[in-house]
Amino acid sequence: MIAGARLEPGRRYRGLAGVLVTGFCSALAAGLLIVLLGYVIAQGWTAINPSFLTQLPRPVGVTGGGVANGIVGSVIIVGIATLMAMPIGILTGLYLAVYGRGFAAEFIRFLAEVLSGLPSIAIGLFAYTLFVQPFGHFSGFSAAFAFTVLMLPLMVRTSEEAIRGVPIAVREGALALGLPDYGGVLHVVLPAARPLIVTGLLLAIARVTGETAPLLFTAFGSQFWEANPGAPMAELSLQIFTYAISPYDDWHRQAWGGALLLIAAVLVLNIGARLALSRGSKRR
Amino acid sequence: MRTRMTRRASAALIAGFAASLGLATLPALAATQLTGAGSTFVYPFFSKAFYTYSQSHSDVTVNYQSIGSGGGIQQFIAKTVDFGASDVPMNSDELKRAGGVVVQVPVALGGVAVTYNLPSSVPGGLRLTREVVSEIYLGKITQWNDPALVKLNPHASLPNIPIVSVHRSDGSGTTYIFSDFLSNVSKEWKDKVGTGKSVQWPGTNTVGGKGNEGVAGQVRQTSGAIGYVELAYAIENKMTTAQIQNKAGKWVSCTESTVRAAAATKPNVSATDFSIVDRSAENAYPISGYSWVFVFENPTDKGRAKLVRDVLSWTTGADAQKIAGTLNYVPLPESVQETAKKALAEVKV
Numbered sequence: 190m191i192a193g194a195r196l197e198p199g200r201r202y203r204g205l206a207g208v209l210v211t212g213f214c215s216a217l218a219a220g221l222l223i224v225l226l227g228y229v230i231a232q233g234w235t236a237i238n239p240s241f242l243t244q245l246p247r248p249v250g251v252t253g254g255g256v257a258n259g260i261v262g263s264v265i266i267v268g269i270a271t272l273m274a275m276p277i278g279i280l281t282g283l284y285l286a287v288y289g290r291g292f293a294a295e296f297i298r299f300l301a302e303v304l305s306g307l308p309s310i311a312i313g314l315f316a317y318t319l320f321v322q323p324f325g326h327f328s329g330f331s332a333a334f335a336f337t338v339l340m341l342p343l344m345v346r347t348s349e350e351a352i353r354g355v356p357i358a359v360r361e362g363a364l365a366l367g368l369p370d371y372g373g374v375l376h377v378v379l380p381a382a383r384p385l386i387v388t389g390l391l392l393a394i395a396r397v398t399g400e401t402a403p404l405l406f407t408a409f410g411s412q413f414w415e416a417n418p419g420a421p422m423a424e425l426s427l428q429i430f431t432y433a434i435s436p437y438d439d440w441h442r443q444a445w446g447g448a449l450l451l452i453a454a455v456l457v458l459n460i461g462a463r464l465a466l467s468r469g470s471k472r473r
Numbered sequence: 474m475r476t477r478m479t480r481r482a483s484a485a486l487i488a489g490f491a492a493s494l495g496l497a498t499l500p501a502l503a504a505t506q507l508t509g510a511g512s513t514f515v516y517p518f519f520s521k522a523f524y525t526y527s528q529s530h531s532d533v534t535v536n537y538q539s540i541g542s543g544g545g546i547q548q549f550i551a552k553t554v555d556f557g558a559s560d561v562p563m564n565s566d567e568l569k570r571a572g573g574v575v576v577q578v579p580v581a582l583g584g585v586a587v588t589y590n591l592p593s594s595v596p597g598g599l600r601l602t603r604e605v606v607s608e609i610y611l612g613k614i615t616q617w618n619d620p621a622l623v624k625l626n627p628h629a630s631l632p633n634i635p636i637v638s639v640h641r642s643d644g645s646g647t648t649y650i651f652s653d654f655l656s657n658v659s660k661e662w663k664d665k666v667g668t669g670k671s672v673q674w675p676g677t678n679t680v681g682g683k684g685n686e687g688v689a690g691q692v693r694q695t696s697g698a699i700g701y702v703e704l705a706y707a708i709e710n711k712m713t714t715a716q717i718q719n720k721a722g723k724w725v726s727c728t729e730s731t732v733r734a735a736a737a738t739k740p741n742v743s744a745t746d747f748s749i750v751d752r753s754a755e756n757a758y759p760i761s762g763y764s765w766v767f768v769f770e771n772p773t774d775k776g777r778a779k780l781v782r783d784v785l786s787w788t789t790g791a792d793a794q795k796i797a798g799t800l801n802y803v804p805l806p807e808s809v810q811e812t813a814k815k816a817l818a819e820v821k822v
Binding site for chain 2: 247248249251321322325326327405409410411412413415420421431433434435436437
């Protein structure tokens with residue numbers, strides 16, 4: 190407040206009320222998250238032990254067992270999706286930021302926006318029609334395809350923003366030093382934008398890691414070890430879903446354990462994204 | 474001037490991915506994996522039965538996923554699974570869409586229990602006639618202290634609170650069996666609502682829940698609620714269930730023996746004549762039914778089809794049905810086991 194300036198009292202109270210209301214809402218949002226995390230930890234931690242992390246699921250009535258195949262399946266499916274979404278997403282972002290102009294660029298941006306608004310179950314059905322029905326069997330690959338589609342709009346948007354954030358003078362400098370245009374983009378602009386691109390990538394991975402709906406009709410689920418993406422595969426969030434709707438206490442406990450694992454994984458990814466961002470800005 | 478950080482990040486990513494591949498390939502077996510999908514009701518039984526089967530047949534594993542009866546039929550028709558499972562046989566329209574002769578095999582037997590939530594417990598369990606159940610779901614009996622309910626339960630202190638009827642919101646074989654029962658006992662229900670995997674629920678004070686879990690949850694949370702869940706589910710979750718007066722006038726609870734008595738009235742069950750609700754036998758529980766599996770009579774992949782047939786023959790046989798008994802299912806009567814064996818013999822492999 191400027192020294193000596195006197196505010197009309199009504200305005201001061203309105204200001205105070207504003208601070209209180211927004212503060213209360215922030216506390217509510219943060220509180221909800223803390224309660225949720227606390228509840229999942231309280232319910233889930235008893236389920237987590239070495240056999241939960243290393244063993245296959247057991248059938249009903251046989252106690253113990255774990256979700257190891259689901260963890261492996263998640264890593265493989267998300268891994269394949271990342272490998273597919275990364276180049277397409279980054280290069281599209283690059284095109285939009287550097288070369289894209291006029292109608293074509295606007296149209297691509299519009300499409301990416303529409304894509305990001307599609308419900309994930311619809312994308313799962315799309316993958317089902319494209320890869321499950323014609324081949325006559327469910328597969329980890331069809332799930333990875335659905336995840337790729339989910340990741341793409343996020344990747345495109347963050348990559349475009351990241352590359353746009355690099356000052357045009359940097360690119361001009363590269364040209365002035367005699368680098369060809371593609372060289373300047375590849376060796377100067379992209380590396381400068383990299384921390385933000387990595388952040389976007391990690392957030393996109395975190396986004397799909399918790400998805401269940403697109404897996405129902407693609408990955409299908411499995412009680413067995415399966416590393417072949419051409420076959421039905423287990424996936425952690427899918428396993429949580431199956432266990433959660435079952436009538437068995439032991440499975441409920443394992444569902445909470447799985448949920449805790451997933452939350453931990455997403456948390457690690459988010460922290461990774463923040464680290465990538467802070468280290469990148471320090472270097473610059 | 475590649476930044477070290479991201480190179481390390483991508484290297485770690487690729488290494489992690491490769492490591493997980495390597496880790497996963499080690500324990501992989503050379504067994505043929507069959508896939509099946511459908512009924513959530515049979516899932517616990519199948520998961521135990523197929524696990525047991527694979528221990529003595531190391532060349533076969535069965536991956537069964539419980540996506541619901543409706544989903545099981547759809548995936549079977551789309552030929553994305555080796556077999557489908559449902560709590561209701563396929564209807565003529567579905568059979569037409571399958572594009573080949575379908576063999577339907579009875580595989581499990583169970584009952585549908587009526588569960589409720591009242592503020593004070595009813596000694597000996599709430600008693601409901603068949604007509605009262607239908608009138609509650611039709612929305613004609615709306616209060617717990619309705620004279621009809623008080624007359625049936627003179628020793629209970631029934632409160633003056635509204636009855637909330639809970640039903641399945643998803644397409645479900647359990648709903649089929651329950652609505653089949655209501656159609657049998659009430660002409661009004663039959664004309665107004667009918668029988669199906671999902672129906673238009675008539676009452677005004679009615680809510681839906683997804684799966685047995687959803688219905689159980691709604692009943693547990695709502696004072697004055699009434700709902701229907703599978704027997705195995707009700708037992709496993711220690712839910713209070715009502716006694717129903719059957720056609721013979723006897724009060725019966727949903728148990729293994731009363732469901733077995735209902736099944737015994739129709740030894741020659743078939744995919745076109747499968748209903749065992751509201752039977753007139755003395756001890757028969759009136760809301761019971763079979764689950765079915767589907768395979769094609771003339772499959773294209775004979776090798777896989779033979780494995781499927783062998784697994785299902787074992788599953789419908791005495792050893793596996795004994796396992797079903799330990800999981801609160803009702804083992805198939807011997808005559809029905811025989812029916813299953815004959816049906817599976819029709820599969821050309």
